[in-house]
Amino acid sequence: MMPLTMAEQEKDLVIRKIGGNPEVKKHLEDLGFHVGGEVSLISRLGDNVIVKVKESRVAISEELARKIMV
Numbered sequence: 001m002m003p004l005t006m007a008e009q010e011k012d013l014v015i016r017k018i019g020g021n022p023e024v025k026k027h028l029e030d031l032g033f034h035v036g037g038e039v040s041l042i043s044r045l046g047d048n049v050i051v052k053v054k055e056s057r058v059a060i061s062e063e064l065a066r067k068i069m070v
Helices: 022-031
Strands: 038-045 048-053 056-061
Touching: 022 056
Parallel strands: none
Antiparallel strands: 038 048, 048 056
16 A cells, blocks of 8 residues: 555556545545545646546645545
């Protein structure tokens, strides 16, 4: 298991764990990040990352991306 920020770009991955406090977990779930769901790292832009989740592209902070374990 590794944080999403360390994953290879454009590779389909499965979310294994979502860390953080309950508010952070709820926020990520609202964006479509669920344990068992597929995600892929598209690109990095400064302190943000763009990820593909549920056929959508979402920009999240690198700090949030570190809480998503794949």
